[in-house]
Structures are given as C-alpha cells and as structure tokens.
Amino acid sequence: MSWAGPEEIYLSTSLASYLDKKLLVLLRDGRKLMGLLRSFDQFANAVLEGACERVIVGDLYCDIHLGLYVIRGENVVLIGELDLEREELPPLMARVSEAEIRRNEWCKTKSQPYTSSQQSTWKAIWKNPSGFYGFMSLAFAILGLFWFFQYARFWREIFPLQNCITLVITLGMFEMAFWYFDYAEFIETGIRPTGITKWAVTFGTIKHTVARLVILMVSMGYGVVRPTLGGLTSKVILVGVTFFVASEVLEMVENVGTVSDLSGRARLFSVLAVSMLDAFIIIWMFKSLSATLNKLQAKRMMVKPDIYRKFTNALAVVVIVSVGWICYELYFKANDVYNECWQNAWIIPAFWRVLSFSLLCVICALWAPSLNSMRYTYSDDASDEFDRDDGALTLIKPSTIPSKDVQSSLEPRPVQANNGASNGDSVMQNSVMML
DSSP states (O other): OOOOOSOOEEEEEGGGGTTTTTTEETTTSSSSEEEEEEEETTTEEEEEESOOOEEEEEESOOOOTTTTEEOOOGEEEEEOOOOOTTOOOTTTOEEEEEEEOOOSOOEEEEESSSSTTOOOOEEEEOOOOHHHHHHHHHHHHHHHHHHHHHHHGGGOOHHHHHHHHHHHHHHHHHHHHHHHHHHHHHHSSSSSHHHHHHHHHHHHHHHHHHHHHHHHHHHTTTTTTBSSSGGGGGHHHHHHHHHHHHHHHHHHHHHHSSSSSSHHHHHHHHHHHHHHHHHHHHHHHHHHHHHHHHHHHTTTTHHHHHHHHHHHHHHHHHHHHHHHHHHHHHHHHOTTOOTGGGGGTTTTHHHHHHHHHHHHHHHHHSSSEEEEEEEESOGGGGGGGGGGGGGGGSSSOOOOOOHHHHHHSOOOOOOOOTOOOOHHHHHHHHHHHHH
C-alpha cells in the first residue's frame, strides 16, 4: 500500500486466527453469510468459501466464482467463528457502535460486546496526509524541471542517448502521477479504481523496461563508443519486449487481481520470469561495461573512461544494495505469513522506486546536456585527439633541424648492409605508430 491523498483512517482487525475456519458474518444490510475463510487483506476484506449462492458486496471484484463471498470490511457488523452444533454467533463477537474520530488524535472506538463480559479490540491506523507517491511525484517534477531546462538550453548539443533519458523521465512523471491518484481515490472511496490502476501499471512497466534498455545501451557504449548497436539491436529489442510482457503480467496480477489467492502459481511463474530476466540483463550490463572500458582505455582517452568508471561504481552499489534489500524482503515476508504487519509493507516496493530514481539521478548528472555534450559522443579516431592523454604525445620531441634538413631526412635512403633502418626512417615509423 502507499499513503497519499486526504486524511483518513483505516479501521481493521486481524483475521489470522479465523483462517480456514467456518465463520458467520453479519452485514449491515441484515444478510448472514456462512462459509470458510480462505483469504483476507489489510482492509478486512475477506473471501468465504462454501456459500450456496453468489453474493458480491461492492464492485471491486467481478470475477469471483460461484460459491465465494467477497466481503468488504466497511460492510461487516459482526464476524466470528461459527458454533458448528448450534450454528449461532459466538460470544466473542462484538458490535461496533460508535467511533470518535478527531484530527491529529488516535481513533477512540467504543464497542458494545455481544455478551456483557466480552469485548473486542480494534486497531486504528492514521494515514499521513502527504504520502509516498506525493513525494515521488514532487521528486520527478524537480528532476524533470532540471533536465528539461538543460535540454532546452543546449538543444543544439543533444545526442541520442540524452533523448532516451528524457523519455525515461517523462514516463516516470506519468507513472508517479497515476499511482498518486490511484491511491488517493482508493482512500477516498474504499474501492480500487481499476482503470487508473491499469494505466499506472502500464506506464510503470514501460518506464522500467525503457530504463533497463537505456542502462544496457549506455553499458554497450551506444552514442559514445559506437554510433549504433549494429547486430545487437535485435537482441536488445527482444530482451526488452520479453521483459515488458513478463513485468506487465506480474504487475497486473499483483495490483489488479482478485483478493483471493487463486493465481498463486501464475504469480510465482511471473516473479521467477522477471527475476531471471533482471539477472540476465545485469550480467549483460557488466560484461558490456568491461568491454567498453577496455576499448576506451586502449584509445588512451581520459574524459570518457572517467565517466564510465563513475557509472560502473554507481551501478555496482545499486546491485549490492538490491541484493541486501532482497534478503530483507524475504525475511520480512517469512515472518509475516498472515500479513499482520501490513502497515509497514508499503516500504518494500517504495524502496525499489527510490533506488531506481537514485540511479536515474546519477545518469542524469553524468550525461546532462551542456556545452560539452558532443565531447562525450561517438566520433572517429581522428577527431578524438583532444580527449587522449597528453603524456602520450610528449614522447615525440619537436625537431631542432631546419625545415630543409627535415625534408631531406624524410627522403628514402638506400638500405645499409646490416639491414638496419636509418635515423630518418626510425623517426618516421615512430611518428606513424604514435599517430
């Protein structure tokens, strides 16, 4: 979940103790629902199995099979484990009668128990009025303002790689905006806006795919060491399309799927597919970076290798931090089987978005549009002289011989008997080798 939008509260109870037990649920409209509790979420929405007819409360879930009840938390009045012998309400059930909600204070909930000797405890969680996606939208807006200002200022110096970075920033701004409005409407109405969610998922998947391809092309030296990707273009496109399809399926299952865990195998397959593709792209990135650095160093350049070394260090830090966060995510989910720590679960996906945004900021700082932008672009060897190490050129000392003597010294001379080269030929050969 993510916190965004106007101030509200979430009123939720833990249903972990009722999982896979037969329950009786009373709704506000007077209906009684009986069945096995199969799943639930942080908003006290639940799915009951074993019903005799199809009842769907709310319009969020439209593909529940016959025999399943989808219960929205705000419609529940009573809930408890069913007495199988008498089929009546258990004594531990409580009726919510009044909730005093005050701004900047905790929610004080008074309960009237079903029996005078029992009470139930409710937990109220306050939502921050300015949430994560609000801050991320602001961060992308600031980054976009800086980048587009530089882009408009030095538009004559723009090269293709900077156009790709511009596309990633634009997609990121749209993604954060859609997620913000998605959760804002979810908080306001209690119903997930399917249309906005699909747009947010699609823009996010496109942005993640394009970002990975941009990093991969940077690692290959596109626009800096080589003018085009050549024969690698089709392979890069194939990897990008495959990653987009796998990520789109996974994000749709996680964000637009039903509350019941009926597609666990499909989700597991999608997670494995995306993880394997990510690992393949990362390995390809580092191999390409190594080849690019070797090529730049072989040409004895200074500026371009320095930029690529900084980019390599940043990418290595991101990979190390990602591995550490994956371990923490596995630990978190292993110790929260029943989703009881749902109020902190939003931190896990939020961290990935912050990490990817940080790497994007590094790329923008390294390849920001400037007066010297064309210095980082691809050019043939003859025009790269200014970028080479000046120390390599000092090996050729300026000649002190008059110009006529220099011309005569460069003229062909007969080969000596010992097959050795004359001094003039030695200077000429060294000059050609250094050039």
